[in-house]
Amino acid sequence: MKKVGKLHSISRNIFFCLALMLAFSLNSFSQTEPVVAADAAVPASTTAAAPAASGGDAVAGKALFNTNCAACHKLDDKSTGPALRGVINKHTKEWMYKWIANSSAMIKSGDAAAVKLFEENNKAVMTAFPQLSKTDIDNIIAYTSEPKAEPVVAAGAQALPGAVSADTGVSNNVILGALSLVMFMLVIMLFLVNNVLSKVAKVNGIEVAKREKSLPIWRVFAKNQFLVLVSSIFLLLASAYFVYGWMMQVGVDQDYAPIQPIHYSHRIHAGSNGIDCKYCHSAARVSKNAGIPSLNVCMNCHKNIAEVSDTTATADYSKAFYDAQIQKLYDAVGWDKATQSYTGKTSPVKWVRIHNLPDFAYFNHSQHVTVAGIECQKCHGPVQTYEIQKQFAPLTMGWCINCHRETNVKMEGNAYYTKIHEELSKKYGVDKLTAAQMGGLECGKCHY
Numbered sequence: 001m002k003k004v005g006k007l008h009s010i011s012r013n014i015f016f017c018l019a020l021m022l023a024f025s026l027n028s029f030s031q032t033e034p035v036v037a038a039d040a041a042v043p044a045s046t047t048a049a050a051p052a053a054s055g056g057d058a059v060a061g062k063a064l065f066n067t068n069c070a071a072c073h074k075l076d077d078k079s080t081g082p083a084l085r086g087v088i089n090k091h092t093k094e095w096m097y098k099w100i101a102n103s104s105a106m107i108k109s110g111d112a113a114a115v116k117l118f119e120e121n122n123k124a125v126m127t128a129f130p131q132l133s134k135t136d137i138d139n140i141i142a143y144t145s146e147p148k149a150e151p152v153v154a155a156g157a158q159a160l161p162g163a164v165s166a167d168t169g170v171s172n173n174v175i176l177g178a179l180s181l182v183m184f185m186l187v188i189m190l191f192l193v194n195n196v197l198s199k200v201a202k203v204n205g206i207e208v209a210k211r212e213k214s215l216p217i218w219r220v221f222a223k224n225q226f227l228v229l230v231s232s233i234f235l236l237l238a239s240a241y242f243v244y245g246w247m248m249q250v251g252v253d254q255d256y257a258p259i260q261p262i263h264y265s266h267r268i269h270a271g272s273n274g275i276d277c278k279y280c281h282s283a284a285r286v287s288k289n290a291g292i293p294s295l296n297v298c299m300n301c302h303k304n305i306a307e308v309s310d311t312t313a314t315a316d317y318s319k320a321f322y323d324a325q326i327q328k329l330y331d332a333v334g335w336d337k338a339t340q341s342y343t344g345k346t347s348p349v350k351w352v353r354i355h356n357l358p359d360f361a362y363f364n365h366s367q368h369v370t371v372a373g374i375e376c377q378k379c380h381g382p383v384q385t386y387e388i389q390k391q392f393a394p395l396t397m398g399w400c401i402n403c404h405r406e407t408n409v410k411m412e413g414n415a416y417y418t419k420i421h422e423e424l425s426k427k428y429g430v431d432k433l434t435a436a437q438m439g440g441l442e443c444g445k446c447h448y
Helices: 009-031 058-069 093-101 101-107 112-120 134-144 174-203 216-224 226-250 265-271 295-302 319-333 367-370 378-382 395-407 415-428 438-441
Strands: none
Touching: 058 134, 093 101, 093 134, 101 112, 216 226, 295 319, 395 438, 415 438
């Protein structure tokens, strides 16, 4: 019998490749090491807090410190006042009782330690706290006497029994490589099978019927005039739709979120800290524009806030990143946090404007914020959740008109609106007037 191909050699090659791929996958799997949590191999005794030196309650002292002291003091860095960690090692407890109760009286009495401390801190007067008892002060001292928590490094930690591996499978590259190899082998097998079948047919005298050439599909389509007409109309309508949609988006910058020279998180300021929008954008109450807050407004708080808390950091923005942004603010205003004084060297911050209206469109913030009582979130979205500020609304003419049609006029405390409401409500036969019925759709209100 005539041979038509080396089938046995082909099979051996295929099985050899599959065995090689399986062996490589098992080898990669066996080399994967389990990952142990950083704190799993650290004895509990190494992280236990040292006992308070003053015998007070450190937990209660932390609450008192955050309430009374944190505005001007930090534990490890100088702020308006000196760093307070280990302060009990610098002064006696009785001296601290007197100093916290009334520091100004001690300075006037000529106490050497009090005068020296006053001079070293730019003669900043410390607030008196006569309401704090000796027990309260002992608790604060206990909190400031706690050792600084050092980061735990588990470099030589061994895996504990039952530790779960973070990556116990084959890497994606190995899997993709194996799949590619299998697909390549299948293509070769199909090619070989086709070649073998062709040889068998040739040996047995079997002729394969040849396909008759047919017209290309584009020629068939061109000969059908009805299809050509319908397709042409469809293409014209579709083109007009997309062109109109593209032209209507010219000048619309919804979701525009530029990168600013100093990263400012509304999530932290307006969200976590609950700062009112109009504290920074005070011009929105009385002016056409909301205004860009002066850096002096930032320094009202950040003069004493040189770093963020550990809980502020997120997966995308670390504590070090936020602290670097505060340092950018200090560099811009010329503030030296070490000496707690201005250096006089300033540099402007080139903020990138986000919201822009055409020159022919007039919008007055005070009319909406103060008179109408509209909340900032109505136009600017939930800014208290934004890490990076963006343009929330499209700010198109249709969007503004729709808002005027849906928003009722607030008459509380406005005699003019009360009077005109009585007249117009009879005219339109409604109980409450909308801004549109008060003239909010007149062209001259917004265009001039």
